[in-house]
Amino acid sequence: SQTIHQWPATLVQPVGSPLSLECTVEGTSNPNLYWYRQAAGRGLQLLFYSVGIGQISSEVPQNLSASRPQDRQFILSSKKLLLSDSGFYLCAWSVNFWTSGISYEQYFGPGTRLTVT
Amino acid sequence: KNEVEQSPQNLTAQEGEFITINCSYSVGISALHWLQQHPGGGIVSLFMLSSGKKKHGRLIATINIQEKHSSLHITASHPRDSAVYICAVRGGGATNKLIFGTGTLLAVQP
Numbered sequence: 001s002q003t004i005h006q007w008p009a010t011l012v013q014p015v016g017s018p019l020s021l022e023c024t025v026e027g028t029s030n031p032n033l034y035w036y037r038q039a040a041g042r043g044l045q046l047l048f049y050s051v052g053i054g055q056i057s058s059e060v061p062q063n064l065s066a067s068r069p070q071d072r073q074f075i076l077s078s079k080k081l082l083l084s085d086s087g088f089y090l091c092a093w094s095v096n097f098w099t100s101g102i103s104y105e106q107y108f109g110p111g112t113r114l115t116v117t
Numbered sequence: 118k119n120e121v122e123q124s125p126q127n128l129t130a131q132e133g134e135f136i137t138i139n140c141s142y143s144v145g146i147s148a149l150h151w152l153q154q155h156p157g158g159g160i161v162s163l164f165m166l167s168s169g170k171k172k173h174g175r176l177i178a179t180i181n182i183q184e185k186h187s188s189l190h191i192t193a194s195h196p197r198d199s200a201v202y203i204c205a206v207r208g209g210g211a212t213n214k215l216i217f218g219t220g221t222l223l224a225v226q227p
Contacts, residue, residue, distance in 0.1 A: 032213050038158075043119075043219035044203065059214075088158050094213045106150070106215060108160040 002027035006091050006109035013116055019064075019078040021112050023091030026072065031093040033074040034106065035066055038088040050074060086116045120144050123204050123218035130225050136191040138221045140204030143185065147207050150215065151178050151189045154201040163189070163202075194225045 003026045013019060025031055035047040046059045048066035056066050063082050067075045074091055091109040121142045130136050140149070151163040164171050164178040166187075171178050175194075180187040191198055204218040 034214075044205075044215075044217040046214055046216075049214060090158075090160060105162055105165050106213065107162065108152075111158045111160075113158065 002093075002107065004091060004093055004107055004109040006089075006112055008112060009110065010113045011115070013081050013114065015083055015116055016080050019076070019081050019085070019114070021076040021089055021091075021114075023074040023076075023109055024072055025074075025093045028072070028093070028095070030071060031095065033068060034092040034094075035074065035076050036090040036092065038090065039084075040087065044090065048076070081116045083116050086114055088113050119219070120216050121204055121206055121218040123202075123221050125221060126219070127222045128224070130194050130223070132195060132225055132227050134194050134225075136194050136198075136223065136225075138189045138202050138204075138223070140187045140189070140218055141185060142187075142204075142206045142216075144206065144208060144216070146185075149180055149187050150205040150207070151187075152203040152205060154203060154220065156200070160203070191223075196225045196227050199223055199225050 005024050007022055033050045036044045037047050038044045047064060048056055048058055050056050050068045053068055053071055063085060064076060064078050089112045092106045094106045124139045148165050148167045150165050153161045153163050163176060166178055166180050168182060175192045177190040189202060201220040201222050203220045205215040207213060207215050
């Protein structure tokens, strides 16, 4: 069966410090991978998605970047955190299959709660 | 106006009540998801549907593609159903990107 891991679970970082959040998926190959953020009192927002190694698409301009160094590894980074980067970060995966009109479930990781102080 | 609107934003019910959460969307979609987010933040997918109706235990999800509307029903609600329920829609294409509603906070009191 497939599982998705995220770490750390919680993180408190000062403004201006770097960030690295990691997400790994087990039990599947060549998944689509996604990073979402949920700011306090707001809905989930897609930040990045990846359809393959080294292929990253950004949905919103921001202080963050993403990388996919391995097939089942997705990393969210920042060189200098801002207060507005605080939130709950979720990684998700889905089957990667180029067939139009067919939709696939997304499976979410446990999330990382980031507080920037 | 958000592309995905949910109502109500907050809902308090007594144990045993029948609950309905609504979702309206303004974009063309290939599928609609109902998700449940627990107080700790973890998200579980409840349903993915593109037409008609699905049932799982006490949960029922319906969608009307023509009216761009979906409902999530909970029968015989229980305090353990207390969570945020999120509607999300997916457009076409293989990227599988989701657009989320802001969620409905449900509290079921014993």
